[in-house]
Each structure stands twice: as structure tokens, then as C-alpha cells.
Amino acid sequence: MVQEPQDRRVVLETDVQPERIDRALARALPDVSRSRLQDLIRTGQVRRDGVVVSDLSLKVGAGAVLDVMIPAPVDATPVAERLDLVIVHEDDDLIVIDKPAGLVVHPAPGHDAGTLVNGLIAHCGESLSGIGGVRRPGIVHRLDKDTSGLLVVAKNDLAHKGLTAQFADHGRSGPLERAYLALTWGAPEPRMGTIDVNLARSQRNREKIAVVRPDEGRIAITHYLVEEILDAGTEVALVRCRLETGRTHQIRVHLSHRGHPLLGDSVYGNAFKTKAARLGEAARAKLGVLGRQALHAALLGFEHPRTGETLRFESPIPPDMADLITALRTKAPV
Incomplete structure (x- = not known):
């Protein structure tokens, strides 16, 4: 079915205070994002009292009639x-x-x-x-x-x-919740805590994220809990991480910064590759099969944007990580 263009008319209430036209439309048309409305204004798709508007800063007030033409999506x-x-x-x-x-x-x-x-x-x-x-x-x-x-x-x-x-x-005022399971070289101390260090794109390698000073980059906060020590010899840990912010590579960089990079992380844990030689034969084989950083987004919760219902989903550890965990447990103390 081909969607047709939509013509939407907004008549501002008599008691509203003058405000920017994009803000007024965003309030009146909650199903259309403000950035989308701004694009429509810039491209001449909005009229005030029959006259085309292109100035985002134009103030509109009580009784203004705004017509918005929303083209069919391409x-x-x-x-x-x-x-x-x-x-x-x-x-x-x-x-x-x-x-x-x-x-x-x-x-x-x-x-x-x-x-x-x-x-x-x-x-x-x-x-x-x-x-x-x-x-x-x-x-x-x-x-x-x-x-x-x-x-x-x-x-x-x-x-x-x-x-x-x-x-x-970031879930400060709502039910947004994100939790990840990670396998780390060594166990962070204390066994439960928060990593709060700012992150920014590395100046040396633009494909990497780096820890920066508190007055630089973006705030990044990770809460962690060591759930289990899986291998007594190398002290591989199963760590649950809860994100308070969601920056690129956040968990990988934060744990590496604390000296506990993820198993299989070739970007932030390359210096720990030799530790694999200390694993049992089965665990070494499973780590080789994994071929990636041992990180899984296990929990996601949020508020449904239309109904307001809180939705919460959990995902089991995938087979490649589960097999590695099983192999690591074979050396764990009884």
C-alpha cells in the first residue's frame, strides 16, 4: 500500500504564550519528531495563516493557524x-x-x-x-x-x-534498564562497584575510545557486579554490568581501564592474549571458537512509548559464551 502525503492543521489555543513555531508544532503533533518538523519548516512545508514559513525561530501565539504538509515517506x-x-x-x-x-x-x-x-x-x-x-x-x-x-x-x-x-x-526518571554479561581477565575489586570515568574518541586511533580527564569527553558510568569466578588459575570472572550511560564501547573500555579487559577483545584486551595459554585445553579451544569479545546484552527494559506499559526482556547467554563458561568452570575450585 502506497502512503499518501498528510495535511495536518494546528490551531493554537487562545491562552498559549508565543513560542518558536517548531516547539509549538512539536507540542501539538506528538507523533512527529521535532527534528522532522524542523526539516518540514526549512523545506517550505509549513504555512502560518496561509503564508509559507521557513524561519525556525519565528514566534507564533494564540489563534495562529498552522498547516503542515507531511510528504509520503520515500x-x-x-x-x-x-x-x-x-x-x-x-x-x-x-x-x-x-x-x-x-x-x-x-x-x-x-x-x-x-x-x-x-x-x-x-x-x-x-x-x-x-x-x-x-x-x-x-x-x-x-x-x-x-x-x-x-x-x-x-x-x-x-x-x-x-x-x-x-x-x-539514561533511566534516571523512568524504567529504562540495560544489563550485560561479560567475561573478564581477573575480577574487578571491589567485587561490586561503579566505574565513573569520561570517554572520548582516541586521538591516536580513531577506531578506539579512550579514557579522558573529567573535564573532557562525555560522562560514562558503569555499575558492575562480579557474579562468579570461573577459573581459579587465571581468575576469569563472570561480571554483570548495568549501564547508567550508553557510550560507544563503554563496558569494554571501562573494564580494560580497570585492568580487566574482556576475553576475546582484540581491540582493548590484546595485551592479555598470552593469558589464554594458562587456561585449560577445553577453555582455550572454546575461546578460539568464540572469536569475539565475550559480551552479551542480557536484559533490556523500557516504557512503551505509546501505552506507557513497562516492558522487560531477558536473553539467555548465547551458545558460544555458554560453552566457554562451561569449559572455564571445569577448573574452578570445588
């Missing part, structure tokens, strides 16, 4: 590809995916096909609305290519706006 640039997606939950507004390790979330240089976005476009089809004017899934947060686990994606502007606000708030 097809997304990424092509639709049929992928075997593990769908944990889906409704008209959003979809929760249990992402396998190795799957890239969004097309990027070197990964222009076979991504989660390609698969979602094929799966959702016409149910996708024009997020930003393009029919595509709204990526609210991401997982690294080699991190497995739970990911929520918006299917329309309303969901994208609501979910983005929750992730920006």
Missing part, C-alpha cells in the same frame, strides 16, 4: 534483505531483536549490506513510517558488531521520539 537507501531475525517482541510501534554476534546494526563503509537495518526493512515492509521522511527503522541504540543480545528499534516517529528520550535520560 524508500530507504538501504535495500531490503531477508535475514533470519530472532524477534523477541513486536507490535505496531517497535520491535525487539535478539541480535547474534557478527551482525552489524546499520549500514556503514565496508558494511553496506547484510545489516540489521537491511533485514528490518524487509521484515517490516509497509508498516514502517517515514522516520525523518524516509521509510526505515529508527535505530535508538546500538550494539557492537561482535556483541550479542537485546536491541529495541522504533517503527514510527512516535516510538522513535519516545524511546530516544528514554535513552537520553
Whole structure:
């Protein structure tokens, strides 16, 4: 079914105070993101009292009649590809995916096909609305290519706006909850604590994230709990991490900064590769099969952007990590 352009009319109430036109429209049209409305204003799709408006800072007040023409969404640039997606939950507004390790979330240089976005476009089809004017899934947060686990994606502007606000708030005033399971070289001390150090793109290697001074970069906070010591000889630990912020590579960098990088992390734990020789034969073999950082997004909770219902999902540890854990436990003390 081809979607048609929409004409939306807003008549401001008589008791409203003058405010920027984009703010007034965002309040009156909650299902359309403010950034989308700003694009429509810039491109001449909004009229005030019959006159085209292009100035975002224009103040509108009581009784103003605003007409918004929302063009039909165009097809997304990424092509639709049929992928075997593990769908944990889906409704008209959003979809929760249990992402396998190795799957890239969004097309990027070197990964222009076979991504989660390609698969979602094929799966959702016409149910996708024009997020930003393009029919595509709204990526609210991401997982690294080699991190497995739970990911929520918006299917329309309303969901994208609501979910983005929750992730920006980091769960301070709502039910947003994210927890990861990681295997680390050594066990952080104390066994339960918080890592609070700022992060920024490395100046030496733009593909890496680095710890920076408190007055630089972005605030990054990780709460952790050592759940189990898995190998007495090398002291490999199973650590649960709860994110208070969600920065790129946050858990990997924070734990490496504390001297406990993730098993299999070739970017932040390369200096610990020789420790693998101290593992038992079975554990060494399973670590080789893993071939990635041992990190899994095991829990995701949030408020449904339309219904207000609290949704909470859990994902079991995937087989590659589970097999490694089993092999590591064979050397754990009785």
C-alpha cells in the first residue's frame, strides 16, 4: 500500500504564550519528531495563516493557524534483505531483536549490506513510517558488531521520539534498564562497584575510545557486579554490568581501564592474549571458537512509548559464551 502525503492543521489555543513555531508544532503533533518538523519548516512545508514559513525561530501565539504538509515517506537507501531475525517482541510501534554476534546494526563503509537495518526493512515492509521522511527503522541504540543480545528499534516517529528520550535520560526518571554479561581477565575489586570515568574518541586511533580527564569527553558510568569466578588459575570472572550511560564501547573500555579487559577483545584486551595459554585445553579451544569479545546484552527494559506499559526482556547467554563458561568452570575450585 502506497502512503499518501498528510495535511495536518494546528490551531493554537487562545491562552498559549508565543513560542518558536517548531516547539509549538512539536507540542501539538506528538507523533512527529521535532527534528522532522524542523526539516518540514526549512523545506517550505509549513504555512502560518496561509503564508509559507521557513524561519525556525519565528514566534507564533494564540489563534495562529498552522498547516503542515507531511510528504509520503520515500524508500530507504538501504535495500531490503531477508535475514533470519530472532524477534523477541513486536507490535505496531517497535520491535525487539535478539541480535547474534557478527551482525552489524546499520549500514556503514565496508558494511553496506547484510545489516540489521537491511533485514528490518524487509521484515517490516509497509508498516514502517517515514522516520525523518524516509521509510526505515529508527535505530535508538546500538550494539557492537561482535556483541550479542537485546536491541529495541522504533517503527514510527512516535516510538522513535519516545524511546530516544528514554535513552537520553539514561533511566534516571523512568524504567529504562540495560544489563550485560561479560567475561573478564581477573575480577574487578571491589567485587561490586561503579566505574565513573569520561570517554572520548582516541586521538591516536580513531577506531578506539579512550579514557579522558573529567573535564573532557562525555560522562560514562558503569555499575558492575562480579557474579562468579570461573577459573581459579587465571581468575576469569563472570561480571554483570548495568549501564547508567550508553557510550560507544563503554563496558569494554571501562573494564580494560580497570585492568580487566574482556576475553576475546582484540581491540582493548590484546595485551592479555598470552593469558589464554594458562587456561585449560577445553577453555582455550572454546575461546578460539568464540572469536569475539565475550559480551552479551542480557536484559533490556523500557516504557512503551505509546501505552506507557513497562516492558522487560531477558536473553539467555548465547551458545558460544555458554560453552566457554562451561569449559572455564571445569577448573574452578570445588
